[in-house]
Amino acid sequence: MIGVLLVDDEELVRTGLRAVLEAQPDIAVLAEGADGAEVNGLVARHRPDVVLMDVRMPAVDGITATRALLRRPDPPRVLVLTTFGNDGHVADALHAGATGFLLKRARPAEIVQAVRTVAAGESLLFPAAVRELLTGRTRRPGLTGLTEREGEVLRLMARGLSNAEIAAELVVGVETVKTHVGNVLAKTGARDRTQAVVAAYESGFV
Amino acid sequence: MIRLLVDPLRAGSTYRRTVHLLIGAAMLLPYVGLAWLFVFSVQGGLDAVGAVVLGGLAVGVGVAVALVPGVRELEVAAARALLDVDLPAPTRPETWSGRRRAVGWLLVAMLLGGVTALSLLWSLPIAAAFLVAPWTALPLLPTGAGAWWAPIAGLAMLIVVLHVLALLGGLLAALAPRVLGPSPQERLTVELAASRREAARLADRTRIARELHDSVGHALTVTTLQAGAAAEVLDTDPAFARRALQAIAETGRTALEELDQVLGVLREEGEAESPPDLTALPELVDGARAAGIDVDLSTQADLAGLPRAVSREGYRIVQESVTNALRHAGSVPVRIAVDTDPELRIRVENRITGRGRPGGGRGLRGMGERAAALGGRAEAGEHDGYWVVDAVLPRT
Known part of the structure; x- marks a missing residue:
């Protein structure tokens, strides 16, 4: 069961x-909130797996609320x-x-599928749209310390492939792919695939 | 060759420019008086202090006159009316560079005016004396049958004088844009103001676009989401589906109201700037009459029944024709005939006078091009001593 928290100032x-x-x-759906300011309390009380977060809200916007949320232990x-x-x-x-x-x-x-994909954390949501959003953004220093195989895995992650699909592509076992993904996340300092892909785009790696 | 000799004598501009030259001469007079006073006083034993005071007074008066606000506007108005030069009205408030230009132009006008006055004072009496020499005995001049050549010489002298006046007037007109026209700084000011207006207009458009984006975009998002959800749960949760449909209707209604408001604002802004059409023809005629033109307007047509684009173009044709008549022929009577059945037909005619200036073909070509774009035609030309603008625009 995927527990969801809805945060949007528009009731409809x-x-x-x-x-x-x-x-x-x-x-x-475990709970609803109407502003970013409520998010931390609601998460502490209901422990959702996924938060659906609006961006523009009256008091605390979704970006600030997301940043604050990710400082929690889990x-x-x-x-x-x-x-x-297309907005920034x-x-x-x-x-x-x-x-x-x-x-x-x-x-x-699509809404349901997006929630499931994000909850599973197994593949990147809307890889094409993510690429479009992130290319041309200010670049940060290059990724270092990735092995050749890990680099290949990261590129396939950026294309939106799941672990099983990456395994099929590279003709290796799923467990091996999981190990590589874990290494990539550790070396890029990312907490999930999306963040690793963001880092990959921004460093010009893909 | 003959034309070169005769044209300056026939051109109205020669005489109008001479008037401007004489105004310059008239303005010079008080200064001549001051100078004379100064010279006589020095000769009469004026001490150094008196000389400085009197000299300072003379220069001070000269500078002060040109620095009085409005002098440059007056100069520009006079140059436009009498010199046939197209100068923009000076910017307000006046700048120091503008005042310097006012002083500079005053000096030029007085200098050339002084030259004009001196040459007239010298040449006219002599020419007159030559003209009457055979019949009147005058000192230094022959008289009787032996002086048959004197009137011819007098006439030639008058012609030469007129040519000199034409040259001086031409020089004044040529100097006007350079000395009196807008300084680079003023041009910059005008351009800056224009670009600021443009920026404000763009900011307005951006604001309106954002408002539309926000209100309509938001409403469409909500209705899309609610409709999708209602379809999804129609069988399992009909109560939600009903609420969703009500919410969709309500959101759509609110968005339409907002749209109405935004578009209302746009429409008002558009109308405030919309160009006049033929329904404003009586005002145009009144304006022309107020400017001293004898306008004869004949129309029984239903001018309000024309399509906007056709009506606007018709108004522009009449307006340009009347303006051209005034510019090229002066205050001659203008006849305007407008008919709308079966198509819009406009005929504007005025007698051609000698003072016509060539040029201005661009305006006529533009008129023809715009008429052609509406599927019609507009022509202008000379017919039996009249300048006739004839335009036909289809009503569709």
Whole structure:
């Protein structure tokens, strides 16, 4: 069961998302919040797996709330909700540590799939959109210390492949891929695949 | 060759420019008086202190006149009316470079005016004396039958004087844009103001775009999400589906109201700037009459029933034709005939006078091009001593 917290200042967005997600047998909406300021308290109380977070909110915006959330010892994954795909907020949210982003106008099936993908943490959400958002951003110093195989794995992660798909691509076992992914996360200082991919794009690695 | 000799004598500009030269001469008079006073006083034993005071007074008066606010505007207005030069109105508030230009132009106008006055004072009496010499005995001049050549010489002298006046007037007109026209700084000021207006307009557009983006984008997002959710749970949670449909209707309604407001603002801004059309023809005619033109307007047509674009173009054609008539022929009577059935037909005619200046073909070509763009035509040309603008624009 995937526990979800909805944070959006627009009630109609929350009720719509809740209806879509609650209809799924494997997803439960644990609570709703109307501002980023409520997030920390709600997470402490309900321990969700995924937080669906709006960007623009009256008091504390979604990016600030995401940053604060990820300082917790065992933070939930954050899926940022956005009205428009091309505003700079999405890239900022990925920087702040969000695992993925979701357009509010996405189809119900896409919304559900996005929540499942982010909860599993097994593959990157919307790899093409992420690439578009992150290319051309200010670059940080290059990634160092990755082995050749780890570099290959990181490139495949950036293309959105899951562990099983990477294993098939490289003709190795899934366990081996998991080891490589773990090493990549450790060496890039990333807490999940998304953050590793963000670092890869920003360093010009992919 | 003959034209070169005769044209300056026939051109109205020669005489208008002479008037400007004479105004310069008139302005010079008080200074001549001051100078004379100064010279006589020094000759009459004026001491050093008196000389300094009197000299300082003369220079002070000269400078002060040109520094009075509005002098440059007056100079520009006079140059535009009498010299046929197209100068922009000076910017407000006046700048020091603008005042320097006012002083400079005053000096130029007085200098050339002084030359004009001196040459007229010298040449006119002599020419007159030559003209009457055969019939009147005058000192230093022959008289009687032996002086048959004197009137011819007098006439030639008058022609030469007119040519000199034309040359001086031409020199004054040529100097006006350089000495009196806008300084680089003033041009910059005008351009800056224009670009600031442009920036403000763009900022407005950006603000409106953002408002539309926010209100309509937000409403569409919410309705899309709610509709998707309602479809998803229609069977399992009909109560939610009903609420969702109500929310969609309500959100759509609110968004439409906001859209109405934003578009209302846009429409008002658009209308405030919209160019006039033929329904404003009576005002145009009144304006022309107020400017001293005798306008005869004949139309029984229903001018309000025309399409906007056609009506606007028609107004522009009339406006340009009347302006051209005034510019090229002076205050001659202008006849305007407008008919709208079966198509818009405009005919503007005025008698051609001698003072016409060539040029201005660009305006006529633009008129023809714009008429052609509307599927019509506009022509201008001379017919039996009249300048006739004839335009036909289809009503569709």
